[in-house]
Amino acid sequence: MNAAAGNDGMVRRVVVVTGASGGVGRATARMLAGPGTAVALLARGASGLRAAADEVEAAGGRALPIETDMADFAQVEAAGRRVADELGPIDVWINNAFSSVFAPFQDISPAEFRRVTEVTYLGYVHGTRVALDHMAPRDRGTIVQVGSALAYRSIPLQSAYCGAKHAIVGFTESLRCELRHDRSNVRVTTVHLPAVNTPQFDWLLSRLPRPAQPVPPIYQPEVAARAIIAAADRPNRREYWVGAPTMLTILANRLVPGLLDRYLARTGYQAQQTDRPTDPHRPTNLWRPADGPGQPDHGAHGAFDDRSHPHSSQAWLSRHRRLALAVGGAGAALGVYAFRRR
Template identity: 60%
Template sequence: MPQTVVITGASAGIGRATARLYGKRGANVVLIARGQAGLDAAAREVEELGGKALVRTADTAGAEQVEEAATAAEQAFGPIDVWINCAFTSVFAPFDEITAEEYERVTKVTYLGFVNGTRSALKRMLPRDRGTIVQVGSALGERAIPLQSAYCGAKHAINGFTSSLRTELLHRGSNVHVTIAQMPAVNTPQFSWVRSRLPRHPQPVPPIYQPEVAARGVVHAADHPRRKQYYIGATTLATVWANRLAPALLDRYLARTGYDSQQTDQQPPSGESNLYEPVDRVEGSDHGAHGIFDDSAHSRSLEAALARHPALVASGVALGAAAAGAAVRRGLAHSS
């Protein structure tokens, strides 16, 4: 029997790349996002690759819309096996330049959207005592950086929410599993459509990985959900350990380097942002999985490969810790 998989934020970026992988498996893939053009293109890709697709246009900030999509998913394909929360939005700006309304919007989509998706998934999975939920997290949920306070706050909240839920499932002896795939900087279209008040074009903090690296991590986490979380990309592991070993030092490093490292030397995007409305809502406006950083993005990750082989993870952790401390010290010395 093919798996039935629900993916929020499926129209672009990591969600889009993950949908393709499940399409190759012949899965039933339920694609949820706001942008119709991106969803339609994702559905075509899933079916061309051998899967079946169902498109549901929904804003994950609205619990009722998410619940309606979940109902439609099971009416079309039967019980949901895997639910992947990936939808998000953000604002690139110093905190005091983000309005209260913008902050609320980012939080509703990027945090409460995950809560809404998880609630709808559990409503169906708990009575059957089976199913897996994957939260697509971020290294920024472990270690915040400047200019992304709303996004970092939401990703931190997802970690806390998921840890609390995990203990409740353990208390119940449930066979429903929840795990987090913590992501590095990824080359997605968000950097061209995010709302930004930066003087130059925003970019992910290098090194940058392609969405396919992230998608492989998501699928692996769904296949092996008993681990609390997975760190995708060596930089994610290094960031986590640097924050654990030398948080004050890392504060100073990010204060000195975090502004320039999140901007290119190009002019800021001139188009509309996707904060309140999708930018791929009309035919011909599909953005695909990749952003504009293909020339500098990595298509492979040694650490992600290590994560798929638990016997080697210990050595990866040790290397990550050593690299993290060295990188921070070098950065501070260089910027002094």
């Protein structure tokens, strides 16, 4: 059996990343890579997978690219078997693959809506099932569901995607209860992301009059990748919220959902479109990959580098809560001491 080994020859961990050919999945796979880590890369796009595998190998990791349509359970199951056979037992499975359509609901055909649901929701169900098939017998492993602020607060023009992300939350909460009932040591955690600068806005099917864009503020995919890796390392937390916009959106929806309905009805259409004209020849990846054989590799970043934040203070504080609380407590104690000395 081939496996990744560190400089000391010891096998460390095997990680599966779905949607690994571009965007957040690509950035996560690249950041995970290093001596002692084997990364299985699951996606449909051959050129993107090949480039992602090169990045993992260049960082000292072992890469196993597998062309996989996450909507097809048989393909996902076969990929899981291949990972176990070629790399060893799966330690971490990161569900990230998705697709979507930018359009008002009535402009999305039933077949398109079904396809988004099969990739974005059932893809997570399939990945989770295969991960558990490998992890449960060993009573060990971590599953990370990459979610979104839109899993709690839907926005216009993304009904299929928002519906799928909401469904992932419901499915994951049910599964978490079952694992706790079984006293399983397999852990499941979710990372909810803000708007991220990924190639999705260049290749998702869109019927908008102008090119789609993420709703600002926008973050670079590495911000998301750092949070995902932290969640994989510390999966005992149920959820991670990445970025202040995610935190504020989820909390505001709990408090004033009707107000957000009105606000998004007024601003949501324009906020998700650029001022440029639409390219009629742009690729779309709903039915086939936009980075397939003979097509260009799109990488991790989208077209909004000049408007994207490379860091998030909120995300850093979320990953280092104990340190933040300690510093805050020390600051408060010093404040009280100074006040008493006056």
